[in-house]
Amino acid sequence: MSVAEDTLEKTSSQRDGSAVPTLVVENLKTHFFTRAGAVKAVDDVSFSVKAGEILGLAGESGSGKSITGFSVLGLIDPPGRIVSGAIRFNGEDLVTASPERLQDLRGNRIAMIFQDPMMTLNPVLRVDTQMIEAIQAHRKMDRKAARQRAYDALEMVGIPSPGERLNAYPHQLSGGMRQRVAIAIAFLNEPDLIIADEPTTALDVTIQAQILHEAQALCRRTGTAMIWITHDLAVVAGLADRIAVMYAGRIVETGQTDEVIDHPLHPYSVGLLGSVPSANKRGDRLNQIPGMTPSLIGLPSGCAFKARCPRADDHCDATPEVIEEMPGREIRCHHPHRQEAGA
Amino acid sequence: MSELVSAGPPLIEIQGVSKRFVKRLDIAGKIARRLGAGLEEETVHAVDGVDLSIDEGDVVGLVGESGCGKSTLGRMVAGIMPPSDGAVLYKGRDIASLSGDDKLEATFAVQMIFQDPFSSLNPRMRVEDIVGEAPVVHGLVPRKGMSDYVDEILTKVGLDPALKRRYPHQFSGGQRQRIGIARALAVKPKFLVCDEAIAALDVSIQAQIINLFMDLREEFDLTYLFISHDLSVVEHISERVVIMYLGRVVETAQAEALFAAPNHPYAQALLSEVPRLDQRKRDFQPIKGEIPSPLDPPPGCHFHPRCPQSFGPCSSARPVLKSIGPDRISACHLND
Known part of the structure; x- marks a missing residue:
């Protein structure tokens, strides 16, 4: 445990000194050019994450939250591509970076945890082979030291008897255990940024709590910045420092977790929070949002939420610009729920 | 509701129900055993001696992690799977012992709504037939009246009857779940087993379906067994909660x-x-x-x-x- 932890502690203290955010995304547009038309999966998205910070990226399916994550890693395949915008990772632009440079960063400085650990782990390779490969791909280290490092990483994410697990194949592990291995691999090279795409959605609540616990503790200890993509606001409420809510390819609201959950400003955030059962009185009807998420093909101009929004009027036919309500609090709405609503 | 309870036996009663799944030995295993290898058939006790009674009008939430047997129990209640031991009683009578009209009545009365709205609807049938087939076959509605009857049911679950000539793939997840609910309602059930019925849906759509369940309950005096791993949903909708492990x-x-x-x-x-939502920055x-x-x-x-x-x-x-x-x-x- 000691070797890995020492280096981790050191890097984190170094990082804390710098005020530059680890990741800055500016006006990112990722579109998919299909026969039916351009799908604006990510449309003018801007956000940033600092070292040691957990950003919760919340939204329903089709809101573009996963594509935002894939864009950062340069994992957009044709017919999709990044149309415009900048992704700066530690000051370096990733949109214009060469494929070799991205290859060098992925799994090394930026890691990703996917929803389904069965997809990310190679079913025909033992856990240790995969972990050692991930280390040796990015640094010169002999096999024995790399294996020790893999052992430490498994121990760090709370896997009992890591020695045995190293020799196991992915199918011999349970879902929760596999996801921990995936998380351990993400942390192997002490990345500056981890993008977690719904890593606990497929897991049971008790296992989800364990994974959240590990992820949170590791980020605090290592100073790794994290983007936690989820559809479950209750998960990010307990985990994230800041929340960004996405709807139809745009971030509609950003702010500190407490502020967004307690005083949501955008009608969509208000609706989304209102439809969570625990926010309602037991047995009462839930405050549902009418309608359904729009198709991203041929999205009407203006605010994408206007058809479902109780506050929509003629103003909403114009695309709302990002307004900074207060420092660190941004919304995209013509009629936000400001304080007069009593919050 | 409680007045109804004292009137007679509970709507559904589960008595000492168990379900065992046995993994039989294949030929190689049988030969190996004959040659002296210590191979045994493996048995999974999916459900192990469960008692439960559900009164008319009740909403019972059944909670547990995956693999705890909650879906298997739900399937036995719905009559899809026979129990290995014990009995499921409908209005005081063992479903397995019923025959003829009594059996039909019990079968119609208990309907199931499935988790996955994509695999639980036949992709090659139109919505009209998915919803209308069972009531017509069983003579609840004359064939001539099927179209009107389907319109009525679809309206009840919040779908536009004009869409009934479409196929399931032309609908979104939330709409498909409504079709599944319409199919269950078409045979006028008294009791619905909802097996993770909203788990596959988005948050805003989940709220719509939960509201629909509550509206239908009032309109048709339905009783629910609501199986879910999502405790916040169960807390919201249920009167009684059963936790399985x-x-x-x-x-x-x-x-x-x-x-x-x-x-x-x-x-x-x-x-x-x-x-x-109200727990922030918690230490898990x-x-x-x-x-x-x-x-x-x-x-x-x-x-x-x-x-x-x-x-x-x-x-x-x-x-x-x-x-x-x-x-x-x-x-x-x-x-x-």
Whole structure:
């Protein structure tokens, strides 16, 4: 445990000194050019994450939250591509970076945890082979030291008897255990940024709590910045420092977790929070949002939420610009729920 | 509702129901056994001696982690799967012993709504036929009246009847779930088993479907067995909650009482680990370990290897469900 932890502690203290955010995304547009038309999966998205910070990226399916994550890693395949915008990772632009440079960063400085650990782990390779490969791909280290490092990483994410697990194949592990291995691999090279795409959605609540616990503790200890993509606001409420809510390819609201959950400003955030059962009185009807998420093909101009929004009027036919309500609090709405609503 | 209860037997009663799945030996295994290899058939106790009674108008939530047997129990209640032991009673009579019209009545009365709205609808049938087939075949509606009847049911579940000539793939997930609900309602059931019926849906659509369930309950006097791993949903909709762990019921109580003060250590752990909007920046304090394999469950109390409060008898004696308050039972040695 000691070797890995020492280096981790050191890097984190170094990082804390710098005020530059680890990741800055500016006006990112990722579109998919299909026969039916351009799908604006990510449309003018801007956000940033600092070292040691957990950003919760919340939204329903089709809101573009996963594509935002894939864009950062340069994992957009044709017919999709990044149309415009900048992704700066530690000051370096990733949109214009060469494929070799991205290859060098992925799994090394930026890691990703996917929803389904069965997809990310190679079913025909033992856990240790995969972990050692991930280390040796990015640094010169002999096999024995790399294996020790893999052992430490498994121990760090709370896997009992890591020695045995190293020799196991992915199918011999349970879902929760596999996801921990995936998380351990993400942390192997002490990345500056981890993008977690719904890593606990497929897991049971008790296992989800364990994974959240590990992820949170590791980020605090290592100073790794994290983007936690989820559809479950209750998960990010307990985990994230800041929340960004996405709807139809745009971030509609950003702010500190407490502020967004307690005083949501955008009608969509208000609706989304209102439809969570625990926010309602037991047995009462839930405050549902009418309608359904729009198709991203041929999205009407203006605010994408206007058809479902109780506050929509003629103003909403114009695309709302990002307004900074207060420092660190941004919304995209013509009629936000400001304080007069009593919050 | 409680007045109805005293009038007769409960709508659905489950008596000592167990379900075992046996993995039979293949030919190679049988030959190996004949040659002296110590091979045994493997048995999974998916459901192990569960009792439960559900009164008319009740909404019972059935909660547990994956692999605890909640779906298997739901399927046995819905009559899709026969129990290995025990009996499922409809209005006081064993469903397995019924025949003729009585059996039909019991079969219609209990309908099931499935988790996955993509695989539970026949992709090659139009919505009209999916919803209308069963009532026509069973003579509940004349064939001529099917079209109007389908319109009526679709309107009830919030779908535009103009869409009934479409195929399931032309609908979104939330709409498909409404089609599944319409199909169940078409045979005029009294009791719906909802097996993770909203798990596959987006948050805003989940709220719509939960509201629909509550509206339908009022309109048709429905009784629900609501199976879910999502405690916040169960807390919202249920009057009574049953918590299962590895094939056994560990605690049953009124929803309010249970969520206020769970008795069984597993119930306590489960409830404390549900992420909630009002808990911020919390330090997650997870229970250790994972649900053991039902092929080889631990002896005594199934939960004892993960239980922070386990002591002497937990590893040897199976705890029995005991009354620990009004309408409340729990199976834990700590209550002795």
